[in-house]
Amino acid sequence: MEMLEPMLAAHPFLQGLDSRHLKIVAECASKVNFNAGEFLLREQEEAGRFYLINAGQVAVEIFRARGGPVAILTLGEGEALGWLWFDKPYHWHFDARAVHLTRALALDVKALMQRCEQDHELGYALMKRYAHLLAVQFRVMMLQLVDFYGK
Amino acid sequence: MLNSLADPMLPTPFRVLKVNRETGDTFTLTLEPPKGAPPFAFAPGQFNMLYVFGVGEIPISISGDADKPETLVHTVRAVGAVSRAVCGLKKGEALGVRGPFGVPWPVAAAPGWDVLVIAGGLGLAPVRPAVYHLLARRPQYGNLELIYGARTPEDLVFRRELERWRGRFDFRVHVTVDTAKGDWRGSVGVVPNLISRTRFDPAQTMALICGPGVMMRFTVQELLNRGVKMENIYVSMERNMKCGLGLCGHCQLGPVFVCKDGPVFSYDRVRDWFLMREV
Numbered sequence: 001m002e003m004l005e006p007m008l009a010a011h012p013f014l015q016g017l018d019s020r021h022l023k024i025v026a027e028c029a030s031k032v033n034f035n036a037g038e039f040l041l042r043e044q045e046e047a048g049r050f051y052l053i054n055a056g057q058v059a060v061e062i063f064r065a066r067g068g069p070v071a072i073l074t075l076g077e078g079e080a081l082g083w084l085w086f087d088k089p090y091h092w093h094f095d096a097r098a099v100h101l102t103r104a105l106a107l108d109v110k111a112l113m114q115r116c117e118q119d120h121e122l123g124y125a126l127m128k129r130y131a132h133l134l135a136v137q138f139r140v141m142m143l144q145l146v147d148f149y150g151k
Numbered sequence: 152m153l154n155s156l157a158d159p160m161l162p163t164p165f166r167v168l169k170v171n172r173e174t175g176d177t178f179t180l181t182l183e184p185p186k187g188a189p190p191f192a193f194a195p196g197q198f199n200m201l202y203v204f205g206v207g208e209i210p211i212s213i214s215g216d217a218d219k220p221e222t223l224v225h226t227v228r229a230v231g232a233v234s235r236a237v238c239g240l241k242k243g244e245a246l247g248v249r250g251p252f253g254v255p256w257p258v259a260a261a262p263g264w265d266v267l268v269i270a271g272g273l274g275l276a277p278v279r280p281a282v283y284h285l286l287a288r289r290p291q292y293g294n295l296e297l298i299y300g301a302r303t304p305e306d307l308v309f310r311r312e313l314e315r316w317r318g319r320f321d322f323r324v325h326v327t328v329d330t331a332k333g334d335w336r337g338s339v340g341v342v343p344n345l346i347s348r349t350r351f352d353p354a355q356t357m358a359l360i361c362g363p364g365v366m367m368r369f370t371v372q373e374l375l376n377r378g379v380k381m382e383n384i385y386v387s388m389e390r391n392m393k394c395g396l397g398l399c400g401h402c403q404l405g406p407v408f409v410c411k412d413g414p415v416f417s418y419d420r421v422r423d424w425f426l427m428r429e430v
Contacts, residue, residue, distance in 0.1 A: 059339060071331045071339040076348065099336055136344075143341040144329045148366050149272030149302050 004029050007105060011052045013080045013129055021122045028111040034058075034098035040081060041096040049106040050082025056102025061095045073140070074099065080133055085109045159396055162202040162247025163188070165223060167240050173226060173308040177273060178238045179214065182223040182246060190220035191248075194255035195280030196387065196415045200395050201225065202247030203236040210392035210410070211237075212277035213251060218287055223248065226276035226308060252395040254415050256281040256359050256385060265293040265351035267379075269370055271300045271342055271362025275308055277387050277414075278361045282316070289321055296323040296349045300342035300366070303328050304335050323349070342366060343373040353378030359415075361387040368425070371418055381419035388413050388421065 004026040008014050014025065032051070034040055040051060040058060051058075058081055059071040072094070075081050081096055081104070090109070116123030165182035172178055184191055195217050202208040209231075215224025229238040240246060258266070258281050266285055270278050285295055297316065301307045307326065317324045325345045327338035338345065342362070356379050360367050367386050374384055390402035390409040397411030405424040407413065418425070 057338070059335075061333075067332070069333045071333075071335060074327075074337075074339045076338075078347070140341055140344050143343070143365075143369060146365060147302070148329065148341055148363065149274075149300060149306070150363055 004031070004105065007031075007054070008052070011054070011105065012078045013052050013133070017125055021119075021125055024115050024119065024122055025107065025112070025126075028108045028115065029105050030108075032104050032106045034102045034104070036098055036100050038098050039095060040098065040102075040104075041092045041094065043092055043095050045092050047082065047085040047090045047092055047109055049108055050080065050085050051104040051106055053077060053079050053081060054103045054105065056104075057099040058096050058102055059099050061097060063095060069095065069097075072144075073137075083130075083134060083137065086113060086127075086130070159249060159252075160394070162200070162208075162249050164245040165248045167242050167244050167246060168222060169242065170240065173310075174306055176230070176238070177226065177228045177308055179224060179226045179308075180237070180240065180246070181215075182225070182248065183221075184223070191223045191251075192220050193217055193223075193251035193280075195258060195284050196255035196277060197251035197253045198277075198392070198395075198410075198414060199223070199225065199248050199250030199252065200392070201227075201233075201237055202249070203233055203240070204245065204247060206236040207233040208247070208249075208393075209233045209237070210252075210395065212387070212414070214276035214279045216283040217280050218283065226273065226279075228273050249395060252392075252410055254411075254413055256284075256387075256415050257357070258284050258359075261357040262291045263293060263355070265356040266295050267346075267349060267351060267356060267358040267374075268295075268297045269299075269342060269346075269358060269360045269362075270297070271366040271370075272302070272306070273308060274360075274362030274366075274387070275299055278359055279309065279312075281359055286316075286319075286322060293352070293355065294323070294350055295321065296325065296351070298325045298327070298342050298345045298349065300327045300329075300345075300362075302330075304331055304337070325349070341369070343369045346370070346373045346377060351379075353380075356383060358384045359387075360385065371425075381422065382417050384418040385415055386418055386421065386425070387415050388425075390414075 057076045060073040061069040168183045169181040198212045214226040227237045229235040392410040393399045393401040397408040402409040
């Protein structure tokens with residue numbers, strides 16, 4: 001777990017989080033690897049873990065019954081995967097699949113939520129970061145909707 | 152800048168040497184000057200007026216290599232009567248050329264600096280000569296990166312060249328699309344979002360941007376957020392150029408004529424007009 005704290009501290013998502021909180025987050029974290037093609041999240045699955053990506057690339061996809069998967073976003077080094085894990089009904093809305101070999105830190109959602117309930121300062125620090133992440137994603141999605149490179 | 156051709160209002164008939172289909176509606180034409188004419192000297196970022204005899208004339212940026220002036224290269228998307236006629240030309244047919252016109256990318260003014268080249272859609276064509284220039288003089292620059300976005304993988308132009316550039320160790324290339332099916336191995340997302348994946352020293356970075364207005368607007372904003380100075384951000388503006396000499400006024404944008412004072416402007420020079428909705 002000691003090894004995880006520096007890795008968590010170095011990830012842009014948790015940058016600036018104080019050492020006491022980093023230690024708590026580290027208790028909920030583990031290192032994971034995904035080979036190309038392996039799923040990190042599946043639509044409708046329980047939101048058990050979200051991911052801080054250290055290396056590689058992940059495609060967030062929507063599966064269409066006739067057309068197959070369509071990638072709507074890719075995430076890479078320094079980015080976080082898994083939105084709305086703290087919102088009911090606590091399941092994923094999209095698929096996410098490794099495009100290349102991907103290394104990440106997985107954070108256990110239930111354990112983390114429990115720690116946030118116990119320590120509201122930690123909860124606030126994480127929610128601030130999540131609000132920023134969601135704002136960025138929201139803006140990106142809006143730009144994708146306007147036909148950015150339109151003719 | 153002086154024009155390569157003697158009378159700037161008189162089109163010179165070039166001959167089509169080769170036509171490459173880039174996407175469903177976009178073509179790259181390689182043109183040859185008339186026999187005995189001097190090589191067509193131009194600077195990266197300049198444009199020509201292309202005249203399809205009997206149809207009309209349109210401004211098109213030069214997409215070829217300024218270090219190879221023996222031929223002239225233009226990449227055109229078929230969207231209107233003239234551009235459709237240009238794209239329909241066959242090998243051996245003639246096309247009138249006036250130019251080159253306009254202010255080029257200031258690539259020579261950035262020795263030692265990091266350079267970000269950022270393009271969206273067909274905007275890769277006007278910056279391609281700048282990329283050729285930078286790569287041909289690679290040791291003179293710091294970190295070089297290209298960010299290129301398109302709607303889908305099928306809409307990417309210069310695909311083979313992009314793959315070749317990606318293979319270089321001294322040039323980072325980021326390609327992104329809005330949506331993609333399962334076999335796409337690149338990024339999905341918008342161009343401004345990829346700026347966070349690039350490496351540069353904001354104090355010594357020059358950014359060259361070309362693409363649709365909305366893409367340039369949000370890209371400029373992201374670069375400013377990351378500390379790049381306004382005067383080091385260059386945008387290529389598109390307006391209704393007609394004469395190419397700043398005489399007719401068709402391409403006026405506030406106090407400037409895009410054909411003569413641009414199409415490349417530093418952002419600080421056009422910021423007020425860039426953000427104005429009525430012009």
